[in-house]
Amino acid sequence: MAPPSMRLRAHRVLLPEGPIRPATLTIEQGFIQEVTEGGTSKAVLLPEDLLLAPAFVDLHGDAFERQIMPRPGVMVDLGVGLLDTDRQLAANGIATAFHGVTWSWEPGLRGTATGRGVMDWLNAASRHLCAEHRIHLRFETHNFAGLDEALRLIETGRIGLLAFNDHTSKMAADALKPSGNIGNAYRAGVPVARFNELALAAAARSTEVPAALKLLAAAALARGIPMLAHDSETPEEWRTFAALGCGVAEFPLNLETARTAVDEGHDVVMGAPNVLRGKSHMGWVSAESLIAAGACTILASDYYYPALLQAAFRLAQGKILPLERAxxxxxxxxARAAGLKDRGRIATGCRADLLAIATPPGMPPHVIATWRQGRPVFGPLLHGAEGASGR
Known part of the structure; x- marks a missing residue:
């Protein structure tokens, strides 16, 4: 089905240059062809109190894990869980979602078999889905058994982002504690003793990690796939990954590391739930403090899709940033960090990925309607608009 064409007018539009003001969008074949201040009798007019804004681009979301494993160790059909995820994305205004698919030596939820299944199902179901689903491959640095397949995923263009994660070192340390890795073992679907054996065996090959990462990084650079370094603890650690070609520091643990990345021309992504809650759930650095210091350039949903909308408004309400900058x-x-130049703004030539947002007194801001390439994928609005029909 071809993307629709229509004119859409709102009294409150969040444009790149700010401030919020009235505008009419001419949308053709799913792209914004023109943005004007004047109105037209042929435009669909949004209610005056709604804000029209660009839809979200989410670089790291792993909340889908809760849909496919709603309780520890309890897996449901991947299709059922991922379809539910898709509807949650649309309802929360996320038009482009990079799913944080962990590619680990662990069995179960974060193992390669599950990751492969997620990718295969999303690819097969793509024309039925509301959001655009992309893969952020979270390569566990000690997953030597999964290295060759990860290289093939890169070379065949099946992933959109590559991140380097080292959870193995902590898991190996926890394996030496009496109660270590109980939660991880539940998630993996194996006894604790077996999980600890796997963690220690993986960690024993740490000297092989640098060579494996160089192979992956070279393949990603050749393919033009952006790379991220996860949970960097020091500026020196971050620079090691930057030297491989990583352009994004993902969830750095402190201001010094985040500041180093930004000052050297890179992006820093933090979790929107960190802003929403006012603190890290892991006890690490506050995302809001990094933003106030100019040391965070991107927020991701991380483990909670609604946090993107709430975090942006919280930053504006707290006068940390004006809403358009938030x-x-x-x-x-x-969108820029992921190499997607066609989205993320209400501007001529960009995709018509849009949100209508209500901000009633006494209620959290919430999404009333979501459009992906000009087609409504969530909400009751625009059912009478030219070319506007459900996906």
Whole structure:
């Protein structure tokens, strides 16, 4: 089905240059062809109190794991869980979602078999889905058994982002504790003793990690796939990954590391739930403090899709950033970092990925309607608009 064409007018539009003001969007074949201040009798007019804004581009979301494993060790059909995820994305204004698919030596939820299944199902079902689903491959640095397949995923263009994660070192340390890795073992679907054996065996090959990462990084650079370094603890650690070609520091643990990345021309992504809650759930650095210091350029949903919308408004309400600049963290900047120049802004030539947002007194801001390439994928609005029909 061809993307629709229509004119859409709103009294409150979040444009890149700010401030919020009235505008009419001419949308043809799913792209914004023109943005004007004047109105037209042929435009669909949004209610005056709604804000029209760019839809979210989410660089790292792993909340889908809760849909496919709603309780520890309890897996459901991948299709059922991922379809539910898709509807949650649309309802929360996420038009482009990079799923944080962990590619680990672990069995179960974060193993390669599950990751492969997620990718295969999303690819097969793509024309039925509301959001655009992409893969952020979280390569566990000690997953030597999964290295060759990861290289093939890169070379065949099946992933959109590559991140380097080292959870193995902590898991190996926890394996030496009496209660270590109980939760991880549940997630993997194996006894604790077996999980600890696997963790220690993986960690024993740490000297082989640098060579494996160089292979992956070279393949990603050749393919033009952006890379991220996860949970960097020091500026020196971050620079090691930057030297491989990583352009994004993902969830750095402190201000010094985040500041180093930004000062050297790279992006820093933090979790939107960190902003929403006012603190890290892991006890690490506050995302809001990094943003206030100019040391965070992107927010991701991380483990909670609603956090993107709430975080942007919280930053504006707290006068940390004006709303249009806060919105850059959840739309324009992640699109740029992912190499997606056609989205993240309400501007001529960009995709018509849009949100209508209500901000009633006494209620959290919430999404009333979501459009992906001009087609409504969530909400009751625009059913009478030219070319506007459900996906």
């Amino acid at each position: 919105w850059d963290l959840v739309s324009r900047n992640p």
